[in-house]
Amino acid sequence: MKRFLFAFSVLTGLLLGAAVQARSLDEIKASGTIIVATEGAYPPFNFFQGSKLTGFEVELAEAMVKKMGLKIEWKALAFDALLAGLRQDRWDMVMASFGVTDARSKAVMFTNPYYCSGGLIVSKDATIKDAASLVGKTVAVQTGSTYMENVRKLVGVKEVKNFPQDTDARSALVAGRVDAWVSDRFVVKTATETNPGLGLKVGDYLFVERIAAAIKKGNAPLAAAVDKALAEVLADGTYKAISEKFIKEDIRCKS
Known part of the structure; x- marks a missing residue:
């Protein structure tokens, strides 16, 4: 489930090593x-x-x-x-x-x-649950993701705010800086089960996809x-x- 733009920053933890040649x-x-x-x-x-x-x-x-x-x-x-x-x-x-x-x-x-899996619409407002209800709304997604790609295709969305990490997009919803967050079904499942107090309401699929x-x-x-x-x-x-x-x-x- 995810993503397509190419950039450059390195995550803390395991670091990007020296380039190696393509190997058979x-x-x-x-x-x-x-x-x-x-x-x-x-x-x-x-x-x-x-x-x-x-x-x-x-x-x-x-x-x-x-x-x-x-x-x-x-x-x-x-x-x-x-x-x-x-x-x-x-x-x-x-x-x-x-x-x-x-x-x-x-x-x-x-x-x-x-x-x-697929991209689910998540909000703190239960009425925001499908593509039609995103009209006039601000939606958070991860940079380079298929979620960003698909939300940008929707007609009438007020603004698409993209974030470096998916957890940043979720935090924007929790903080009330956006109206909805679109992410993977299983990421959403984990987020709602481990953080029930956040008040996140899970809506419909925006799209479905195969992960490889x-x-x-x-x-x-x-x-x-x-x-x-x-x-x-x-x-x-x-x-x-x-x-x-x-x-x-x-x-x-x-x-």
Whole structure:
């Protein structure tokens, strides 16, 4: 679920390392390590607990990579720099809740989707619950996200305010600086369950999407290996266990 603009800032925690050349699957296997980039600021999918990077996508990637007979070297940085870094050969793969779009598919290669979700409308006003009710309203979204892209398509929205992190967009709603926040279904679920006192009202889907790992264009053997590993963790119960641990339900795509 997410995002498309490319920028540059680095997240605290795991730092952006020196650039590396794009590697084939054979080269990755020879090294024994695959370099995977994520954001580290998008709970419950990827986030830091102290200095430890964790979340649904982090544990899923680690399980998949284990099936491939490899280890992971993680990179964590600002969301809107992730695909740009992939195209610049700084890492081998990105797992950061990227929704598959036609525009992104022209720039990178996507694996099979590892979960399906959508953008939910959230407000403190129960009457703001669908696209029509966003007319004349100010809406908070994350910079570079598919949420920003889809809200900007709506006719009649007063203003779209974008923020570097999705949690900043949510905070703007909580503080009353915007009328609504649009974010991922499961991010919204986590936010409302862990912060019931915020008074957030969950509305309808603005859109639905399929979420996949991104790989550099043309690296088909690596994509095939990742797809195979994903199929294996889906089949053996590993995926279900990780999904229920972080999200309390199995979020695999049903079709």
